């Protein structure tokens with residue numbers, strides 16, 4: 001049995017993560033950490049599962065890695081810059097393993113994979129994401145990661161983003177305009193819209209219930225036991241073919 005401490009255990013995602021751990025015969029739920037927990041709380045667990053806040057996450061993750069814990073990160077905010085810094089930390093620590101999962105939902109991972117495939121073939125692309133009103137960060141971590149992967153798939157050739165300096169045109173992430181909605185009645189939704197000559201391709205994904213994260217959380221737990229170094233994305237764990245960088 002591997003014991004797992006959960007940072008953010010009382011949150012919307014954290015409480016689901018705790019349920020999945022408790023239901024899994026190979027894992028035991030350890031400390032359930034909140035912002036009130038001291039730095040040493042949960043240090044005895046083999047695995048630290050971080051689902052806290054974008055602000056707290058980097059400190060929580062680095063501390064866990066430096067004390068030899070394997071780490072799963074579901075918290076948003078891990079943009080390319082943060083991931084580069086994390087990779088530096090991981091390389092300093094022999095045997096370190098961290099798995100960063102921007103989205104645990106299989107449908108979302110598939111949608112982002114399809115967007116990566118389409119990216120080189122369309123001259124313009126924009127992302128519209130919608131989330132519940134309690135979400136503290138925007139754009140969403142999934143949208144940031146999707147935009148970065150689209151840019152990488154285009155090999156540095158930025159999409160057309162006319163008049164992008166106007167606030168209503170969204171926030172440019174890796175050259176891709178991203179538009180964020182925060183609405184009562186929504187859990188999570190993302191649309192990637194590709195524009196070509198006389199046509200628009202829309203790749204859309206809806207999260208109707210947080211149950212959609214269960215299978216991905218389980219897969220991440222099973223993968224972290226043999227992971228090495230920094231791994232980003234559930235696609236790597238599930239063996240979904242991906243091309244290009246990152």
Ligand SMILES: NC(=O)C1=CN([C@@H]2O[C@H](COP(=O)(O)OP(=O)(O)OC[C@H]3O[C@@H](n4cnc5c(N)ncnc54)[C@H](OP(=O)(O)O)[C@@H]3O)[C@@H](O)[C@H]2O)C=CC1
Nearest residue numbers: 008010011012013033034035052056074075076102103104
């Ligand atoms: N990868 C994925 O598939 C998904 C990722 N997310 C991401 O997960 C994160 C959490 O989302 P959600 O559960 O909705 O948010 P919540 O606000 O419901 O939960 C966050 C929890 O973190 C706790 N927390 C805050 N600071 C710390 C700290 N320093 N140490 C430990 N715990 C802390 C808070 O508790 P308190 O302040 O009481 O301590 C709170 O319970 C977000 O970044 C979100 O974007 C969400 C859904 C899916």
Ligand SMILES: O=C(O)C1=N[C@H](C(=O)O)C[C@H](O)C1
Nearest residue numbers: 076103135140141142143188
């Ligand atoms: O806060 C959320 O709810 C979610 N956060 C993640 C993100 O920022 O992409 C994943 C999912 O969209 C739900």
